[in-house]
Amino acid sequence: MAKAVVPETARRRRRPTRSGTVLSEEIIVRTALRVLREHGSTGLTARRLGAALGADPSTLYRYFAGMDDLTRAIGDELMGQALAGWEATGNWRADLRALGLAIHASYLAHPQAAVLTASRVTGRPREIAVDETILGILRGAGLPDPAAVRVYHAFIDQSLAFAALDAGSLALTDEARTADERMWESTYARLPAESHPNIAATAHLLARRMPHSAYPAALEMLLEHTAAQLARTGAGSG
Template sequence: MPKKVVPEAERRRRRPTRQGIVLSEKLIVQTALRMLREHGSAGLTARRLGSALGADPSTLYRYFAGLDDLTRAIGEELMGRALDRWTVTGKWRADLHALGLAIHASYLAHPQAALLTASRVTGRPREIEVDETILGILRGAGFGDVDAVGIYHAFIDLALAFAALDAGALAIKDEAREADEEMWTSTYARLPAESHPHIAATAHLLADRMNLSAYPVVLDTLLDRAETRLGSVRNDGKGRTA
């Protein structure tokens, strides 16, 4: 049975750790992010986290029901950071474009954490705030509920899928990543036109593009389709002229 999580107000009244640190949920999450960056997901254990905080590992269970609960809090933190760096303009497409890029960038800033959390649904307040914001933008723009949910689904899954994909490349060792990136010039660019005419014809373009994330391009494609759909809905409402 998971241990009882102590309310935040009670946590704040606890004494500092032996390192003089006053524990909080936010501090634990920030320390976990640092440990993930330095050691990867295998290095995130209650024992190591407690050691880094100067606290007994069991103390962590006053703040989180377990490491899975901590994982959700890490995912929420990345979502929250994306929302904090985003500025609303009131133009639905520009706002969604900027928010999508902010989510992608927030996760890529912590590749190991992205791999651990991108597929999770946290159900925590800041993630819910992001979801409410996206749906509010879409409904405010004039999308019906069915369309709004469909676009929201594609939008958030796209951001998180590319976050995980791109984080995977960043999370591997530098020499392995560099070897992968050089493959476009060391191997693909040298394939003969006789056997691989299409790759040979586009090799210079592949070398220029394939080491970059395709997320911005695919995000624009999704928003193009959404914009077309919205225009169709508006025209239907004016006498079905679409």
């Protein structure tokens, strides 16, 4: 059974950790990001995190109900970092594009954390703020609520799905990632036109494009779709 979380006002330690740090949720989450970077998405444990903090592992349960609760907090931190680097312009299309790219970039900055958290719903304040912002952009552009929710659903799932996919590639060893990327030239480009005419015709293009993320292109497709919906309703521009 998960332990009860101590209220925020009662969480501050009377004494610093062995490293001289007074713990907080923010310090624990940022240390967890470092542990993930060093040990991968399966390497985050209470024992390892406690060692990195210079604290007994049980101390973590004064701040989080369990490791799953910490995982949600890590996802919320990534959402917060995305929103912190974004500014509204009032142009729905530019704002959605910038926010999507900010979410994608925030997760790719911490690929091991992205692999761990991209599929989670945290229910925490910064994730909620991102969701409120997206829906506000769409409703403000003039989309009826059912359409706004459909686009929101596609937008956030697309952003996180590509974040997880691209983060998975970044989390590979350099050797494995390079081998995957070379496959387009070592295997696909050598397929004969007689048996694989379409791949053979486009092999040079595939080799150039496939090692890169398709997220920007997919995002533009979604924005085009949204613009078409707004045109049909006679609302919005951009």
